[in-house]
Amino acid sequence: MNKKELIDALSPGTDPAPFFALADKVRRDNVGDGVHVRGLIEFSNTCRRNCRYCGIRAGNPKVRRYRLTKEEILACARTAVSLNYRTVVMQSGEDPAWSPRDVIPVLEAVKKETGLAITLSIGEHSREEYKALRAAGADRFLLRFETSDRELFKALKPDSDYDRRFACLAWLKEAGFQVGSGVMAGLPGQTLESLADDILLFKKLDLDMVGIGPFIPNPDTPLAGSAGGTLDLGLRMVALTRIVTVNTHIPATTAMGTLHPQGRQRALQCGANVLMPNISPVEHRVDYSLYPGKICVSDAADKCAGCVDAMLKSLGRTRAEGYGHSLKNAPKG
Numbered sequence: 348m349n350k351k352e353l354i355d356a357l358s359p360g361t362d363p364a365p366f367f368a369l370a371d372k373v374r375r376d377n378v379g380d381g382v383h384v385r386g387l388i389e390f391s392n393t394c395r396r397n398c399r400y401c402g403i404r405a406g407n408p409k410v411r412r413y414r415l416t417k418e419e420i421l422a423c424a425r426t427a428v429s430l431n432y433r434t435v436v437m438q439s440g441e442d443p444a445w446s447p448r449d450v451i452p453v454l455e456a457v458k459k460e461t462g463l464a465i466t467l468s469i470g471e472h473s474r475e476e477y478k479a480l481r482a483a484g485a486d487r488f489l490l491r492f493e494t495s496d497r498e499l500f501k502a503l504k505p506d507s508d509y510d511r512r513f514a515c516l517a518w519l520k521e522a523g524f525q526v527g528s529g530v531m532a533g534l535p536g537q538t539l540e541s542l543a544d545d546i547l548l549f550k551k552l553d554l555d556m557v558g559i560g561p562f563i564p565n566p567d568t569p570l571a572g573s574a575g576g577t578l579d580l581g582l583r584m585v586a587l588t589r590i591v592t593v594n595t596h597i598p599a600t601t602a603m604g605t606l607h608p609q610g611r612q613r614a615l616q617c618g619a620n621v622l623m624p625n626i627s628p629v630e631h632r633v634d635y636s637l638y639p640g641k642i643c644v645s646d647a648a649d650k651c652a653g654c655v656d657a658m659l660k661s662l663g664r665t666r667a668e669g670y671g672h673s674l675k676n677a678p679k680g
């Protein structure tokens with residue numbers, strides 16, 4: 348699809364049903380009916396940055412900051428094993444006390460003890476640090492570029508640099524990671540044109556994974572009064588991303604499930620093939636509030652696993668076999 352066709356398909360006046368059906372078919376033909384389940388460990392909500400949309404930004408004094416210990420992270424990884432998950436996603440703010448140098452021994456221990464695939468989502472670091480994380484055994488890295496619109500990026504991420512964010516994505520690829528990126532849909536000032544550019548950029552960057560979530564305004568951030576993204580726009584983005592990128596891994600995101608009780612199910616029916624249930628200790632989940640109303644904050648990990656299996660069953664889908672590595676490049680190393 349070209350840019351004009353994408354803009355048309357994203358427009359509220361266009362019936363999305365044909366795109367949703369096509370995306371479901373492209374998903375089935377290219378990545379199958381299996382859904383990869385990745386256990387999410389939110390290991391620190393401390394962040395040096397001040398992204399204007401984000402609930403755990405440094406400037407939000409209401410956040411009760413926490414950091415999991417190495418032992419606590421290992422315990423989460425054991426939980427993942429017990430629930431038959433094959434991947435853990437270790438996510439945090441850009442926490443100076445959890446620098447790549449500090450993360451390395453933890454991911455080495457998780458790998459050695461559990462053999463799980465490890466995805467990191469720990470923000471912007473140097474080329475050398477990415478290389479070291481990859482050499483230590485991390486398999487994948489998620490770093491959303493958030494929006495392809497340079498001016499909007501600058502307005503929303505005042506202490507980040509647009510070019511550096513994309514340099515980070517190139518360094519991650521160079522280091523041999525399976526690379527995921529993505530955007531929020533429905534940001535204030537975001538146009539359908541820029542969302543179409545986002546999708547074309549996913550393709551150009553040849554990503555292994557693409558995460559799309561609706562923007563949900565957080566009352567404790569500068570974007571408190573803004574309108575948020577809609578389920579409809581989020582689903583159109585997921586469907587069109589599947590059609591354009593064909594065999595990427597696309598999660599049905601927590602933000603989608605927060606916006607609507609059937610949000611994740613609907614995403615799985617129009618292109619998504621990944622779920623990321625939370626396996627962080629329940630006592631800390633409420634403190635990783637990127638946006639209000641986040642689902643599953645008080646559910647123990649095994650309850651989320653039960654929920655996931657029931658959801659898949661209701662959709663006639665199954666958990667995928669194997670680690671769920673990239674379908675583009677065979678895992679390196």
Ligand code: SAM
Pocket residue numbers: 400401402438439440441468469470471489490491493530531560561562563564565602637638
């Ligand atoms: N610090 C890492 C980074 O920036 O890549 C990872 C953690 S960050 C909290 C993970 C993602 O949360 C961001 O990439 C952003 O897209 C999403 N996010 C943050 N605030 C949000 C909001 N208000 N609504 C929806 N998604 C949000």
Ligand code: FES
Pocket residue numbers: 394395396397398401402403404405439440441
């Ligand atoms: Fe750093 Fe959101 S501002 S994780």
